[in-house]
Amino acid sequence: MKITAITAFPLREPQGGKAYTLLKISTDSGAVGWGEAASLSPAALVRARELVVGQEPSRYDFLTRQFAAEPMAGALNMALLDLAGKAANAPVYQLLGGPTRNRVRAIVAAANPAAREQFAAQGHRAFLVPLALPQAITSRPKLVAGVVEEFTALRKSLGENADFAVDGQAGLPALEATDIAVALEPLHPLWVERLVREPNAEVLSRISSECATPLGLGNELTEIGPVQNLLREGNVDLIRLPLQRLGLTPLRRAAALAETYYTAVAPTHAEGGPLTTVAALHLGASIPNFFIQEVPAVLSAEARTLRDALVRGSWEAVREGYLSLPTKPGLGVEIDESIVRRMAQ
C-alpha cells in the first residue's frame, strides 16, 4: 500500500461553530485514511505531500516525527494509523497492542447545572467544571469560601455515582490557586487543571506539597518532551495532552513514560470533531494507564446529528459514563464525504 494523494478539508459546524480540518490520505490500493487537525497551513500540506506521497502507511511513526510540534503531526498520525489498520485488516487499537479494556470512560465540560443535567440525561457521569472567576480578587477568603460553597453544592447534587474535575481556566494567582486546591481536596474532584496563571514548577510544587488534590497538567503542550519535566518534578497526577494536536503515537509514548510514575493519561479534546474522539477510543483501548477521555461538549441536537453523520455512527454517545469501542479496521469509521462537502468552510 503506497500513499498517492493528500487533501485537506477545513470544516465548520453551523451550530456551535466548532471548526476543524480533516486530512484525507489516498492510496494505490483504494483504501483511504482520515485524520483531523484544528487547522493546517498550505505550507504544511505542501511539505506533507513531498514527504509522505509514495510512502507506506506502516511508517506512521517515522513520518509523524518529521512534523514534530506542528499541527500536521496529529492529523497525519491519525490518518496513517487509519490506513495501517486497514492494511492489516484490524482496528488501530489491535495494531497498538490492545485492547486493554472494553470501553472508554468519558468526561465532558459543563459549566452550569442545566448543561450538566442535559449531559447526565445523555449518559455522562463525569463533568469538567470551570471555575467562575471574578473580574478582580478583592478578598482571598471570600473567593475561597465562594468556590468551596459552589463545589460542595455540586458534589451534593451529583450524588454517589457521578464525579467532577475542575478547570481553573489558568486564571488564578499562585496563592489563591493553592488555597483553592487545598480547600477542594475533601470534595474529591477527580482532578483540577489549569489552576494557576503562571504554572511554573515552583508554584505547582507548593500546591502539591500542601494538598493531595490531583493535578492535571500538560493541556497546553505542543510537544511531548516536557512531559518528562512534569513527571520528574513530581507534581502531576494526570497527564492531559491534546490528542488532536499531538497524534496517537506521541501520546502513547508519553503514556509509556507516565506509566513508570504510576501516572494516568487523559487526553484533552474540547473543540475538535468526532474523528478525534474516535481516534481517542483507540488510544484509550490500547494503553494500560488510560483514565478518561474528554468528549467535546455538544448540546445542540442538530450539531450532534451532524457529527454522527460525518463519521457515520454515534461514537460520541455515552452510556453510563462510558464510550464504546469500534471494531472495524483502521479507526473503524467511514467518513461521509457528502457531509464533508456540506460542512466545508
Added chain:
Amino acid sequence: MKPFGKPLNRRDFFSVNAGLGCACSLMPQAAQEANNAGRPEPLGAAALFPYGSKLRITNVKTFGVTLPTPEQSDRPYVFVKIETNEGVHGWGEGTLEGKAAATIACIEDFRELLIGADPMPVEHHWQSMYVHSFYRAGPVIGSAMSAIDQALWDIRGKILNQPVYKLLGGPYDPAGVRGYYHIRANTPEQMRDVRAKAKQLGVTAIKGGIPGYYEWIETNAALRRAVKHVETMRVNLGEEIDIGIDFHAKTSPSVASLLCREMEPFRLLFIEEPCPPENVKAMQRIARRTKVPIATGERLVASYNCRELVELGIVDIIQTDINHVGGITALWKVGALADISGVKMAPHACEGPIGGLATVHVDAAMPNFVVQEICSGVEPGVKERIWEEWFGFPAMRMVNGKFPLPQKPGLGFELDEKQVAKYKFEGTRPMARVFHADGSVAAW
C-alpha cells in the same frame, strides 16, 4: 562423628592448618581448575578452606509442597534441605508466590556452587550467588538465595551449637518477638469478634486491607468507601489494638496520597505499600504529604534495593521478606542500614513456616524491630495444624502476643522430610488475576 547429641567440639570441625584445603591451595592454578572440573569442589571456595571448617556440602534437596488448603493455593512452599558430609543438615525456604517451579529450578542452578563447598562461610556464598549471577537478583534468584542462605544458617547454628538469633547478637527481648495476625472481617460484628479473640490471646496488633481495586485516579465513591472501611475497623477493633493497613500497592501515588491523609485520624501503626515499588520517588510524593508512617519493602531483593527508600526519607518501616530478600544474611543487613538511618523493621512473612521461624531469629536480634507479620488469623486453620504436625509445636502461633524464641541450635526445629513429602508438589499455581469492570488489568 555426630553433629549433635553430644556437646560439639569445635576442633572437630575446624582446622587452621591442615587437611584438604591446604592441599588444594598448594596446587598450581591449572591443576586446581582441572581438579575443579573433575570434582565437585568449586574453584575459589577452596582458597578459603584453610580458614574454614571440614564440613562439606554433599547434597541439595529441593521440595515443592502443596498443602490441601484453599487459602494460599498460589503459594506451594519451596523448601531446600542442604546435607553435609558430617550428617548435619539445614532447612531453608524460598517460597515465591506464583513462581514455585521457577524458584525450585533456580535453587537447582545454584547446586554446582554448593556441592563440595564448606557451608560455614555464608556471607561468601551469598556474595557468590548474587555477584556471580551477573544480573544480580530479582525475585526468583532472590528467593532461591533466601532458601539456601537460611539452610546455611541452620547448619551454622547447629555446628556452633547456638540458635541463630544468638549468633546475631540477640535476643533484645527474651520473651519473644511481637507479631500481628491478619483480619479478614468485613462487618462490624466480625471485627468485634476478632477484637475479643485478640484480647484473649494477648495479641496487640492486627493488619487489614482496603476493599476493591483502584484505578490510578479514583472516583469520590471509591475513595469514600476505602476510608469508611478503615474507620469501621478502628471503631470496632478499639483503641487498644495497633492497626496496620495494607494498600498492597493497588493504589497509585495520587490515590494513596488522598487516602493516607484521610486515614490520619485513625491513628494507624502504618500504611503498607501505598504504591508499587519500582519508582521510589513516586512513593516519596505520598510520604511527603502524610503523617501516617509508611511501610514497604516486601517485594525488594537485597539491601541494595532498600537504599533509596531510606536515603530519600520515604520509608518509616521496612518490610523485606526473609524468603525473597536473600535470607537471614540480607534481612539482617537491611535491618542494619535501616537502624543507622532511624528506620524501623517489620518483616513480611506470608509463606511457609520455615521462613517464618527463620525471620523470628533475625527479629530477635534487631534493635529497630517493631512487629512481625504472619499470614494467619486469630483462629488457626488447616495450614497451622499441618505446621504443628510437622514441627511438633505450634509454629508461628503467638503466645501473649509474641512469637516465642526457638531454643534449639540453628533455626531451632527438626523436620522429617518424609512428613514434608506427604504433601506432594502439584505444580506452580498462579497468583490471583483480577480485573476492573472494563476488563483492564487490576492489582489486588
